[in-house]
Amino acid sequence: EIGSYCGKSALWIGTACRERGQVLFSIDHHRGSEEQQPGEEYFDPALFDPRAGRVDTWRWFQETLARAGLEETVVPVVCRSALAACAWKIPVSLVFIDGGHAFETVLTDYRVWSPHVARGGLLLFHDVFEDPSQGGQAPYQVYRHALGSGRFEPHSTVASLRALRKVSAD
Numbered sequence: 317e318i319g320s321y322c323g324k325s326a327l328w329i330g331t332a333c334r335e336r337g338q339v340l341f342s343i344d345h346h347r348g349s350e351e352q353q354p355g356e357e358y359f360d361p362a363l364f365d366p367r368a369g370r371v372d373t374w375r376w377f378q379e380t381l382a383r384a385g386l387e388e389t390v391v392p393v394v395c396r397s398a399l400a401a402c403a404w405k406i407p408v409s410l411v412f413i414d415g416g417h418a419f420e421t422v423l424t425d426y427r428v429w430s431p432h433v434a435r436g437g438l439l440l441f442h443d444v445f446e447d448p449s450q451g452g453q454a455p456y457q458v459y460r461h462a463l464g465s466g467r468f469e470p471h472s473t474v475a476s477l478r479a480l481r482k483v484s485a486d
Contacts, residue, residue: 318397318425319415320344321352322363322373323380325442329412330381330390343393343400346374349416401428408432414442419454426458430467431486439468444478451476 320326320342333340348371351358365372374394381387393400397415411429415421422441433439441459445451459478462468468480 317342317412317414318344318429319349319413320346320373320377320392321348322376325412325414326377326390327380327384327386330386331384334386334389338389340390341393341400342377342390343395343397344373344377344415345396346377346394347371348373349421350418397425398428401432404432406432407434407437409434409437410440411438412440412442413455413458417443417452417454419457422454422458423461426462430462430482433482435482435485437482438471439480439482441478441480443476445476 317325317329317340321344326340326342330340330342348363350356352363352371353359354364354371359371363371363373363376377392381390381392411433413422413425413429415425426439430439439462441455441462443451444455444459445453446456459480462480463470467482467484467486469483471479471481473479
């Protein structure tokens, strides 16, 4: 999972992992994405740490995991996505991209993590909107880029969540 914010997606994916005896690695720097910063549309003052002078979702994320009993299933990796990807050595069956929503951020997450998806594995993008009036276009543009790569094929769509299946090696 790339981008966990306060843990809502980690709760859902982590619960599914626990039921199947699997582990979820949840990667986030816990400083909020572009649109969650002070003065931006999705800024939440409750998540702002005045001592550090920045957004800090880490405590909220930890509390979400504790309340759900997922501390032995979800492994938090607190850093930028690209840093974690550089050190990653094993193939994964699923990558869920839902970190920052700026084009370069989504594209970087795709570029650094898609090679780690095993053949037959899934690459998921959240907040994919074809219609610009419904939301930002970066996840949609990168989703289309992934489709055009020839390495992925459409798998499924649920609301703004799009899943691709990896069909060829990198």
